[in-house]
Amino acid sequence: MALVDYEQLVARLVGGQNAGVDQGDIASAIALAVTRYSADQPRVLVRNTAWLLQGNLAPLPADWEVGSGILSVEYPVGRYPAQLIDAEVYQDAGGAQLVSIEPLPAAAVVRVTFTVRHQLGAQADTIPEVHREAVASYAAHSLCRQLAARFSGERESSISADGSNTDSRARNYAARAKELRATYYGAIGKPDPALQTSGQTAGSGATPAAAVASWEGRPRNRLTRMGSGL
Numbered sequence: 001m002a003l004v005d006y007e008q009l010v011a012r013l014v015g016g017q018n019a020g021v022d023q024g025d026i027a028s029a030i031a032l033a034v035t036r037y038s039a040d041q042p043r044v045l046v047r048n049t050a051w052l053l054q055g056n057l058a059p060l061p062a063d064w065e066v067g068s069g070i071l072s073v074e075y076p077v078g079r080y081p082a083q084l085i086d087a088e089v090y091q092d093a094g095g096a097q098l099v100s101i102e103p104l105p106a107a108a109v110v111r112v113t114f115t116v117r118h119q120l121g122a123q124a125d126t127i128p129e130v131h132r133e134a135v136a137s138y139a140a141h142s143l144c145r146q147l148a149a150r151f152s153g154e155r156e157s158s159i160s161a162d163g164s165n166t167d168s169r170a171r172n173y174a175a176r177a178k179e180l181r182a183t184y185y186g187a188i189g190k191p192d193p194a195l196q197t198s199g200q201t202a203g204s205g206a207t208p209a210a211a212v213a214s215w216e217g218r219p220r221n222r223l224t225r226m227g228s229g230l
Contacts, residue, residue: 001125001132006030009133013140013180016169020150021143033139033184034120034127040188042069042115043126048077049098051108057090058098061112074111075104085110134187137180144177 007026014021047061073087087110090099098112118126120135127135151170185192 001127001129003030003120003122003125006120006132006136006139009136010139010143013136014143014147015176016147016173021147025143025146026139029139029142030120030135032142033135034118036138037127037131037135037188038117040190041118041131043118044071044113045116046111046113048109048111051104051106051110054106055103056099056101058100058104058108058110060089060096060098061114063116064096064114065116067117069115071113071115073098073100074113075100075108077109077111087112131188134184137187138184141177141180141184144173144180148173148177 007023007030010026010030011021045061045063047063049059049061051058070087070089072082072084074082075085076083086101088099088101090097098110100110104110120127148170151167151173181192181194
């Protein structure tokens with residue numbers, strides 16, 4: 001789906017011919033939605049990387065990025081069932097590397113499954129078709145929240161019928177934002193963290209999704225530092 005199609009869909013979802021939303025606002029909202037979706041449903045890549053020397057350290061696989069998380073590391077490659085080894089990310093002043101719990105021989109090739117952010121631009125769209133409307137809905141939700149806040153502020157300086165109309169528009173956009181947010185979380189099958197109540201999602205009993213963006217990964221995946229133990 002082309003980026004311009006997302007922009008048009010977001011504009012339709014927001015509605016209102018004179019809402020005051022421009023292309024810059026829409027582009028920013030889409031970028032925010034892609035970031036949110038990447039945290040909730042990260043893209044998964046599989047890449048091989050090789051040990052340069054015998055030991056525990058190896059380069060991270062191609063396409064690894066800040067915020068990526070390891071899902072699994074396979075060695076030897078190509079066995080069935082897959083043989084997984086314990087490996088993590090080691091960070092020092094020189095950068096990040098892949099570190100295995102057990103040493104591997106020089107030239108050993110391992111297969112790393114890891115998460116990265118989704119891409120959405122003029123040349124790329126990695127968002128699954130089934131979730132494209134959800135991402136557009138989250139972007140539209142952000143814009144409707146902005147519009148609700150704008151009209152809510154304007155009503156303070158409005159009078160008579162104009163003030164009543166502005167107040168109505170603020171309420172309508174606030175309600176629309178809530179609907180669009182619910183559409184997003186319903187589509188991806190995750191609870192809305194904004195509905196958190198006493199550690200659970202209101203009305204569902206489910207543990208809410210993380211409110212702070214972070215890629216999903218194995219619980220063992222973390223940045224380790226020399227001397228802390230591998």
